[in-house]
Amino acid sequence: MNQLRELIGRIEGIDSTWVGMAWERQNCLTKPPGSLGLLEDIACRVAGIQKTLTPCVDRKRMVVFAADHGVTEEGVSPYPAEVTAQMVANFLRGGAAINAFARIAHAEVVVVDIGVKSPIPKVEDSQASVRFIQNPIRPGTRNFAQELALTEQETLDAILLGSKLACEAKEDEISLIGLGEMGIGNTTTAAAISAGLTGRSSAVVTGRGTGADDSIFALKQSIVDGAVRRHAARDAFSLLRAFGGLEIAGLVGLCLGAAVARIPIVIDGFITASAAALAVGMCPRAKEYMFAGHLSTEPGHRALLEFLEIRPILNLGMRLGEGTGAALAMNVIEAAVRGFVEMATFESAGVSDKQEVAKGVSR
Amino acid sequence: MNQLRELIGRIEGIDSTWVGMAWERQNCLTKPPGSLGLLEDIACRVAGIQKTLTPCVDRKRMVVFAADHGVTEEGVSPYPAEVTAQMVANFLRGGAAINAFARIAHAEVVVVDIGVKSPIPKVEDSQASVRFIQNPIRPGTRNFAQELALTEQETLDAILLGSKLACEAKEDEISLIGLGEMGIGNTTTAAAISAGLTGRSSAVVTGRGTGADDSIFALKQSIVDGAVRRHAARDAFSLLRAFGGLEIAGLVGLCLGAAVARIPIVIDGFITASAAALAVGMCPRAKEYMFAGHLSTEPGHRALLEFLEIRPILNLGMRLGEGTGAALAMNVIEAAVRGFVEMATFESAGVSDKQEVAKGVSR
Numbered sequence A, B: 001m002n003q004l005r006e007l008i009g010r011i012e013g014i015d016s017t018w019v020g021m022a023w024e025r026q027n028c029l030t031k032p033p034g035s036l037g038l039l040e041d042i043a044c045r046v047a048g049i050q051k052t053l054t055p056c057v058d059r060k061r062m063v064v065f066a067a068d069h070g071v072t073e074e075g076v077s078p079y080p081a082e083v084t085a086q087m088v089a090n091f092l093r094g095g096a097a098i099n100a101f102a103r104i105a106h107a108e109v110v111v112v113d114i115g116v117k118s119p120i121p122k123v124e125d126s127q128a129s130v131r132f133i134q135n136p137i138r139p140g141t142r143n144f145a146q147e148l149a150l151t152e153q154e155t156l157d158a159i160l161l162g163s164k165l166a167c168e169a170k171e172d173e174i175s176l177i178g179l180g181e182m183g184i185g186n187t188t189t190a191a192a193i194s195a196g197l198t199g200r201s202s203a204v205v206t207g208r209g210t211g212a213d214d215s216i217f218a219l220k221q222s223i224v225d226g227a228v229r230r231h232a233a234r235d236a237f238s239l240l241r242a243f244g245g246l247e248i249a250g251l252v253g254l255c256l257g258a259a260v261a262r263i264p265i266v267i268d269g270f271i272t273a274s275a276a277a278l279a280v281g282m283c284p285r286a287k288e289y290m291f292a293g294h295l296s297t298e299p300g301h302r303a304l305l306e307f308l309e310i311r312p313i314l315n316l317g318m319r320l321g322e323g324t325g326a327a328l329a330m331n332v333i334e335a336a337v338r339g340f341v342e343m344a345t346f347e348s349a350g351v352s353d354k355q356e357v358a359k360g361v362s363r
Helices: A002-009 A016-026 A038-050 A070-074 A082-093 A097-104 A152-171 A186-198 A214-230 A236-243 A246-260 A270-282 A284-289 A299-308 A324-342 A355-360 B002-009 B016-026 B038-050 B070-074 B082-093 B097-105 B152-171 B186-198 B214-230 B236-243 B246-260 B270-282 B284-289 B299-308 B324-342 B355-360
Strands: A060-067 A107-115 A130-134 A176-182 A265-267 A290-294 A312-314 B060-067 B107-115 B130-134 B176-182 B265-267 B290-294 B312-314
Touching (some): A002 A152, A016 A038, A016 A324, A038 A284, A060 A097, A060 A152, A060 A246, A060 A324, A082 A107, A082 A130, A082 A176, A097 A107, A097 A324, A097 B324, A107 A152, A107 A176, A107 A246, A152 A236, A176 A246, A176 A324, A186 A214, A186 A246, A186 A299, A236 A246, A236 A270, A246 A265, A246 A270, A265 A270, A270 A284, A270 A290, A270 A299, A312 A324, A324 B097, A324 B324, B002 B152, B002 B246, B016 B038, B016 B324, B038 B284, B060 B097, B060 B152, B060 B246, B060 B324, B070 B214, B082 B130, B082 B176, B097 B107, B097 B324, B107 B176, B152 B236, B152 B246, B176 B246, B176 B324, B186 B214, B186 B236, B186 B246, B186 B270, B186 B299, B236 B246, B246 B265, B246 B270, B246 B284, B265 B270, B265 B324, B270 B284, B270 B299, B290 B299, B290 B324, B312 B324
Parallel strands (some): A060 A107, A060 A176, A107 A130, A176 A265, A290 A312, B060 B107, B060 B176, B265 B290, B290 B312
16 A cells, blocks of 8 residues: 555645646737637647646557456346457557547557456457467456455556556657556446545446446346445445455556646547546545546546546547547647647737727727 | 529438448447437438448548638727638747647648738748639628628629648548638627528527727627528528628638538537538538537527537537647547447357347346
8 A cells, every 4th residue: 555655645636836827828829819718728728737838648548458357257248258358459559449549549549457357368460569468367347346456455456557658658759648548347437436435326327338238237227236235335445445456456556646747648538538537536636637538427527527527539439448538539639739739829820819809990 | 693503403312222221331330329419410421421331531631711800890800800810820920729729630731811800911931731712702791780881793703712722631531520610700600690580589699709808799689680680581692692601602612612622521610600600501402511510608609509409519618710620520520430430240250149148148
């Protein structure tokens, strides 16, 4: 626990002086002030994170943690748990949605086996652009409907692996990190975390995940409800230990480590938002480094973004996970930042500003 | 008018057979069906437009029409009319928001002077990536608060210039066109068109544009209201002639020409949406080729998208125009299309589909 406390102690807030100077520049650019909406906030916050008036997010990396969930034994997902391992192989071959979207965002993809239970199918034709890190903490979590999902040490190990990957990203001069995940059953885990963390009822935060039918959905709700009732503790670490999953713990560490490294991160959907919310639960300042890529249709995602008070960038009716919403939003963040850096000012472009009207035009 | 009728007569609808086949493929890709939300619709519609299961939107072009508006004589904008010409020079130097966003979308920029009144400042350091077409139909429209903005011939000439540019895009193998515009005063014009076309009151469709204060805003509303009352005609061509502007007429022609050329187009904000709505008023089938890049905060934009029944891709609180929202949305459209083409199917990736659960898992 000392390592976690030490990690959190190294997180500083973003720099409000640079944010203020960025807003001054923002208001001189050749556009009516405010006319780029959310993009103006994004650019100024990145300036505050990077402490510069020439912020840059051109080196992007998606970190996709994969792990299994013991709670799938209860039958909470219509897909078999083997799909986690099969999808990891699909990521390595470059055939998944996240691969296509990462290519468009010019983002590297790092896939991390932090606890996949089934053997990962051998991939002959792996993509050179995809890096694979195999560091399973254990073969999936324990079934949180029956017992605690993780030991304290397993939880810590997974968090520290995530923070180490943030540290490596810093060494690789990565300027924007996207959060991704894969784990059959993990919407059940995220629902339990969300209910525990926000105090909202399990009915509000539990959704259908990857297509649960009515009977699976009812079962899922009752399992989340029972688990949240049993685990009274509301602090972030206890919730993470109680429900898992290993990929969520890795993401928590990545969020905390990115804040230490002053790298902005992009949350994806429900699962990554549950990790971000846990990280903020452990260290509120970590939030200043977070952008929300999109709003998914999974109901708990909205509850978590409201809890985090972060406005999502995109709202496209997506609910795929993998990091797809984060990868898509990276282009918007890059546009915000490049617009801020590359645009001319009224003065440099010789464009008449609004103020001149008061002097020059009588009506 | 025969040329316009002939142009409209050449527009065919998109191909529903290809759309249907695209949905079949969409449902085999390694993701839960429907989990990519709006992106799935986008990809299938582009497949129907291009008549292929390997759609492609990798060659993109922003076409930015610039023109002045006689109605600025009434004092409807806080910026002097000279800003239109000054911003054209800014576009040519690559210093505007649309330049930065087009670079991120890997889109060419074509700037068209279709009726700028003030002399365009000489640009020594113009960007090689920006093409400039000088073809002013006349030096701005007439003041529609006093008289008809355009003659029938001027209106036609501007429309035909736009359709010619769509034809050229086809020859250049452009696969996605974004609509852009610049014209001080043009939110007043677009408000008059919107009220005339949708039947909504001028109070609903008139906004503050590029930062009108209360007195300018009140004046603007009363001018729109008076103009709409005077011009009883509700057909698209009459409205365009009555209110202008030349850039809007050019955009109408571009929309119609793109539909003939079977090139998907991306609407930007309020001004380009007014042009798209006029084009649909002239030929309802043209709508099948249109995507709405974003929802701007200008109130008339929402009214027009509701009239068009097109769901916007982005909603970022933007109200800049120039084509900025369209350029940003191009990345999302490309992600939708490339995801569709590049993703593996459940079968090709060896990933277990949901159906197998019914067989293999008992609970």
